[in-house]
Amino acid sequence: QVQLAESGGGSVEAGGSLRLSCAASEYSSSYYCMGWFRQAPGKEREGLASINTGGGNLYYAQSVSGRFTISQDNAKKTLYLQMNSLKPEDTAMYYCAAAVVPLANSRCAPGVRTYSDWGQGTQVSVSS
Numbered sequence: 001q002v003q004l005a006e007s008g009g010g011s012v013e014a015g016g017s018l019r020l021s022c023a024a025s026e027y028s029s030s031y032y033c034m035g036w037f038r039q040a041p042g043k044e045r046e047g048l049a050s051i052n053t054g055g056g057n058l059y060y061a062q063s064v065s066g067r068f069t070i071s072q073d074n075a076k077k078t079l080y081l082q083m084n085s086l087k088p089e090d091t092a093m094y095y096c097a098a099a100v101v102p103l104a105n106s107r108c109a110p111g112v113r114t115y116s117d118w119g120q121g122t123q124v125s126v127s128s
Contacts, residue, residue, distance in 0.1 A: 010125070016086050031100070034050065098116070
């Protein structure tokens with residue numbers, strides 16, 4: 001099991017940027033899918049972006065494609081989400097998640113059920 005801790009959330013005005021970080025306790029398996037999700041009050045958790053720690057299979061939800069960028073530093077066991085051109089509708093609790101996968105090029109499906117380990121979340125608030 002991977003322990004995950006998000007940081008970097010905060011309050012920004014529309015059009016601003018934030019970078020979220022997700023520190024993992026360890027990578028005890030060879031490969032993981034690492035994903036970013038968000039959940040606004042009264043809404044379902046939404047998959048935003050994912051990446052295989054083997055270095056590929058990026059996925060972006062249409063709602064954030066072109067504005068958000070997922071990246072990772074495996075040496076630091078840290079996942080990032082760079083968020084630009086933020087909108088009020090991006091306001092939500094943001095979570096990172098991990099799932100063991102067999103191959104470096106395993107596809108990282110965007111669904112919540114793909115992931116077994118979750119962080120506690122970091123709040124992002126965007127004002128208009």
